[in-house]
Amino acid sequence: MDELRRKLLQGAAAGAVTGASSFIPMFSAVAQTATATGTSVIVIGAGVAGLAAARRLTREGFAVTVLEGRNRIGGRVWTDVTDGVPMDVGAGWIHGPDGGNPIATLAAEAKARTFITNDDSITVTGVSGNEVTESTFGAGRKKFEASLAAVATRMKRAIPDESLATALGIVDPTVLTDPLSLFHLSYDLEFDSGGWLETLSARNYSDDSKYPGKDVILPNGYKAIPELLAKGIDIRLNTQVTAISHSDTGVVVTAGGMTFNSDYCIETLPLGVHKANRVRISPPLSAEKKASINVLGMGQINKVFMIFDKAFWPTDTQYFGWQSPVRGQFNYFMNYRTFSDFNCLVTFGLGQQGAYLESLNEAQLIQEITPVLRTVFGSSATAPRRAIRTGWNSDPFSLGAYSFAAVNSSSQDHVTLAKPSGSRLLHAGEHTHELYRATVHGAFLTGEREARRIIAARSNGTNRPKRR
Numbered sequence: 001m002d003e004l005r006r007k008l009l010q011g012a013a014a015g016a017v018t019g020a021s022s023f024i025p026m027f028s029a030v031a032q033t034a035t036a037t038g039t040s041v042i043v044i045g046a047g048v049a050g051l052a053a054a055r056r057l058t059r060e061g062f063a064v065t066v067l068e069g070r071n072r073i074g075g076r077v078w079t080d081v082t083d084g085v086p087m088d089v090g091a092g093w094i095h096g097p098d099g100g101n102p103i104a105t106l107a108a109e110a111k112a113r114t115f116i117t118n119d120d121s122i123t124v125t126g127v128s129g130n131e132v133t134e135s136t137f138g139a140g141r142k143k144f145e146a147s148l149a150a151v152a153t154r155m156k157r158a159i160p161d162e163s164l165a166t167a168l169g170i171v172d173p174t175v176l177t178d179p180l181s182l183f184h185l186s187y188d189l190e191f192d193s194g195g196w197l198e199t200l201s202a203r204n205y206s207d208d209s210k211y212p213g214k215d216v217i218l219p220n221g222y223k224a225i226p227e228l229l230a231k232g233i234d235i236r237l238n239t240q241v242t243a244i245s246h247s248d249t250g251v252v253v254t255a256g257g258m259t260f261n262s263d264y265c266i267e268t269l270p271l272g273v274h275k276a277n278r279v280r281i282s283p284p285l286s287a288e289k290k291a292s293i294n295v296l297g298m299g300q301i302n303k304v305f306m307i308f309d310k311a312f313w314p315t316d317t318q319y320f321g322w323q324s325p326v327r328g329q330f331n332y333f334m335n336y337r338t339f340s341d342f343n344c345l346v347t348f349g350l351g352q353q354g355a356y357l358e359s360l361n362e363a364q365l366i367q368e369i370t371p372v373l374r375t376v377f378g379s380s381a382t383a384p385r386r387a388i389r390t391g392w393n394s395d396p397f398s399l400g401a402y403s404f405a406a407v408n409s410s411s412q413d414h415v416t417l418a419k420p421s422g423s424r425l426l427h428a429g430e431h432t433h434e435l436y437r438a439t440v441h442g443a444f445l446t447g448e449r450e451a452r453r454i455i456a457a458r459s460n461g462t463n464r465p466k467r468r
């Protein structure tokens, strides 16, 4: 995994991607290079949120430096290439590319090839390899939808929040044992939300919003988006931030054995990094913010890319489902052959199974997955030549996949996390978007939002960012 490769380099060789060096040696109180606006901003994190903020502010003439802990940009949007196969280790789809989704606009600006994935092109196999007919599949889906409707009705009552598993167990316990319902609960719901049934809030698990349109992928790699955003921006790679100190007059950031002084700081540390208190913030985050960090969930989704010498599966079917006896394990396969010549299938560890996958090395993974492939695709299925898995939960720069509504949380927690701390420290990242959490477009919009807050503070002459 690319994100596991990290090395802290210090000093000027720390890996500035572009632009002149503006780092300041330890204990220096020298201000950053003045620009047209005379205002400097440090952005922590070169994921989509950080890059969006940096791009907007750089265009407005601010002196912007991005500090990134990994040896690459992109954060949870990155494309690894093994055997020439572009593998999107983080985000894969532009969800809802219509209706003004900013990532679709950026994909067009980057001239990235897009491909509409067809959710209806799916065949599903039963636990032991039996084919699930369309009508059985449809009936299972209806049962799953009816159980969620019953949960929604139940949660309208004035009762305390509870987990989705608890609520489903009350409204229709059969969905928790019926293999087809479990398949839907896992691949539709746990995948989409990032959480698992036992921790998802029955009241608020789906209180977010979506853009319209059929999901698209970028066959040549999603990294086209962060690469476009990063153009012309001063980015210091291998520069892990360990402390942020902020006051009414400015911010001091400690990273990679150096200190960086600036007028403002936008931090885009993932929710998992905040949960683990990886960066010391002083004065500390408010009690309200800490409560929101604790109560929100961080999902554990992981992907497995399997590369084969030859395709043994129907090459024109978009997805293959399997009613895995272990909920969330290898129950969904995406077929590369529908959009490329690569003999590659992607499968997933969803919910709690996402964490389990990280305990397996490649040989163990191949050993576990090959019998599943034979069950799903028949005796012609071969073992993959390579099985490359992601490791988002143990990656110290993400510590999880994406945020979700855990029991007792609500969209208000995302609003809380979006508020500035004092007048100089601002917060962005997917977990700070009330409506589009857990997505690339959500992350992008939060970066733009915080950049606009600083621009507005400059325009109104107060230098104090508005809280809403």
Ligand SMILES: Cc1cc2nc3c(=O)[nH]c(=O)nc-3n(C[C@H](O)[C@H](O)[C@H](O)COP(=O)(O)OP(=O)(O)OC[C@H]3O[C@@H](n4cnc5c(N)ncnc54)[C@H](O)[C@@H]3O)c2cc1C
Residues within 6 Å of the ligand: 044, 045, 046, 047, 048, 049, 050, 067, 068, 069, 070, 073, 074, 075, 076, 077, 089, 090, 091, 092, 093, 094, 095, 239, 240, 241, 242, 268, 269, 270, 273, 278, 279, 301, 302, 303, 390, 392, 396, 397, 398, 400, 401, 402, 428, 429, 430, 431, 437, 438, 439, 440, 441, 443
């Ligand atoms: C497996 C997976 C599948 C997904 N699928 C989709 C999808 O199909 N569609 C979709 O829209 N979204 C998807 N997402 C979610 C999407 O990728 C994220 O919501 C989005 O990329 C988050 O962007 P961000 O800028 O908020 O955070 P990040 O991209 O995580 O950026 C934060 C940056 O901060 C850096 N950082 C962390 N700690 C430090 C430190 N101490 N010092 C310096 N730098 C630090 C990190 O290295 C990182 O670059 C998926 C995510 C995962 C993991």
